[in-house]
Amino acid sequence: MAKSTLDLLQGTLDLLMLKALSWGPAHGYSVARWIERLTADALTIGEGSLYPALHRLEEREWIESEWRISENNRKAKFYHLTSKGRAQLKAETANWTSFVEAMSKVLRSNEQPG
Amino acid sequence: MAKSTLDLLQGTLDLLMLKALSWGPAHGYSVARWIERLTADALTIGEGSLYPALHRLEEREWIESEWRISENNRKAKFYHLTSKGRAQLKAETANWTSFVEAMSKVLRSNEQPG
DNA sequence: CTGCTCCCCTTGACATTCGATGTATAGAGG
DNA sequence: CCTCTATACATCGAATGTCAAGGGGAGCAG
Numbered sequence: 001m002a003k004s005t006l007d008l009l010q011g012t013l014d015l016l017m018l019k020a021l022s023w024g025p026a027h028g029y030s031v032a033r034w035i036e037r038l039t040a041d042a043l044t045i046g047e048g049s050l051y052p053a054l055h056r057l058e059e060r061e062w063i064e065s066e067w068r069i070s071e072n073n074r075k076a077k078f079y080h081l082t083s084k085g086r087a088q089l090k091a092e093t094a095n096w097t098s099f100v101e102a103m104s105k106v107l108r109s110n111e112q113p114g
Numbered sequence: 115m116a117k118s119t120l121d122l123l124q125g126t127l128d129l130l131m132l133k134a135l136s137w138g139p140a141h142g143y144s145v146a147r148w149i150e151r152l153t154a155d156a157l158t159i160g161e162g163s164l165y166p167a168l169h170r171l172e173e174r175e176w177i178e179s180e181w182r183i184s185e186n187n188r189k190a191k192f193y194h195l196t197s198k199g200r201a202q203l204k205a206e207t208a209n210w211t212s213f214v215e216a217m218s219k220v221l222r223s224n225e226q227p228g
Numbered sequence: 229c230t231g232c233t234c235c236c237c238t239t240g241a242c243a244t245t246c247g248a249t250g251t252a253t254a255g256a257g258g
Numbered sequence: 259c260c261t262c263t264a265t266a267c268a269t270c271g272a273a274t275g276t277c278a279a280g281g282g283g284a285g286c287a288g
Contacts, residue, residue, distance in 0.1 A: 006213050010124035010244075010275050016220055023226030029235050034227030035220060042216040049276055051237060056275090071228065073285065074234055093221060099120050100214055102156040106130055106149060107207060112137030113148030114185065124244050124275080143266050163245050165268060170244090187254060188265060 005044045013045070013053050015096055018081065018089040021063060027076035028054050054079060062088045119158040127159070127167050129210055132195065132203040135177060141190035142168050168193060176202045 008016075020031040032045040057063045062085030070076040081089070122130075134145040146159040168191075171177045176199030184190040195203070 006209065006216065007125075008276070009126065009213065011121075012123065012217065013276080016217075019220055020227050026227045027235075030227045038219050038223055038225070039216040042212060043220075046277060047235090047237080048239090048278065048280095052275080070235075072234060075284080076235060095120065096217070096221070098156060099123065102120065102153040103126065103130075103210070105153050106133055106157075107210070109152055111152070113134050113140045113144045122245070127245080141266075160246055161266090161268080162247065162270085166244080169268095184266075186265060189253080190266060
C-alpha cells in the first residue's frame with residue numbers, strides 16, 4: 001500500500017521536466033513514468049499537468065518536439081531541450097537550491113520573531 | 115544592490131508562518147520581517163500574501179488571534195498556534211522534507227528516461 | 229475481436245501569490 | 259503644531275499553475 005503521493009509545489013514541475021529531458025529526447029509519457037520510478041511514486045505527474053507543462057515549455061522555446069515512433073512502436077512526440085532550455089534548467093536549479101536553503105534557515109532557526 | 119528576492123512556492127507560506135508562530139504569539143508584520151531578516155531578504159512576504167495567509171490559517175483553526183499593543187505601542191493582532199496548528203506544523207514540515215528529498219533524487223540522478 | 233496498455237489531448241474548478249491600493253496611528257523632526 | 263516616516267491592518271484583481279475528469283486512437287496479446 002503506502003501509496004502516499006505528494007502534491008507538487010507550483011513551479012517545480014517545469015524544473016523536473018527540463019531535468020528529465022536533459023538526458024536527450026523523450027516523450028511525455030516516459031518522462032512522467034521516469035519521475036515516478038525515480039522517486040518511488042513520491043511524486044506523480046498527472047496527465048492534466050503533464051501535457052499543459054510540455055506545451056508551456058515548448059511555447060517558451062525551452063524545448064522542441066518531433067513525432068517519432070516510441071520504444072513500443074507507437075506514435076509519440078519526442079521532446080528535446082533547446083539551448084535556451086538548457087540555460088533555463090541551470091537557472092531554475094540554482095533557484096531551487098537557494099529556495100531550499102532559505103527555507104532551511106527558517107525551519108531550523110531557534111530565534112523568535114519580535 | 116543584489117536585492118534578488120525569490121518567489122515563494124505555493125504552499126510554503128503556510129509552513130513558514132506556522133514555524134514563525136511556534137515560538138509564541140506574534141503579529142503579522144513582525145512575522146514577515148522576521149522571515150526576511152532570517153533569510154537575508156532571500157524570501158520576502160508581501161502584504162497581499164501575508165494577510166490572506168493569516169486569515170486562511172485562522173479559518174482553519176491552526177492559529178488564533180487577539181488584539182494587543184505591539185512593541186512599538188501600536189494596536190496589533192497577535193497570533194498564536196492552536197494544538198491543531200502545532201500538529202499541522204509537524205505534518206507540513208515532514209511533507210516539505212519528503213518533497214525536497216524527492217526533488218533531490220531527480221535532480222541528482224544520472225539515469226535517463228525511456 | 230476484446231481488452232489492455234500506451235500515448236496524445238482539452239476542459240473547468242480551484243487555490244494561491246502578487247502588485248496595487250487604501251486606512252489609521254505613533255513618534256520624530258521641523 | 260504639523261508633516262513625514264514606519265508600523266500595522268486590510269482588500270482587490272490579475273496571473274499562474276495543478277488537478278480531476280473527461281475524450282480518442284492505435285498496437286499487441288489472448
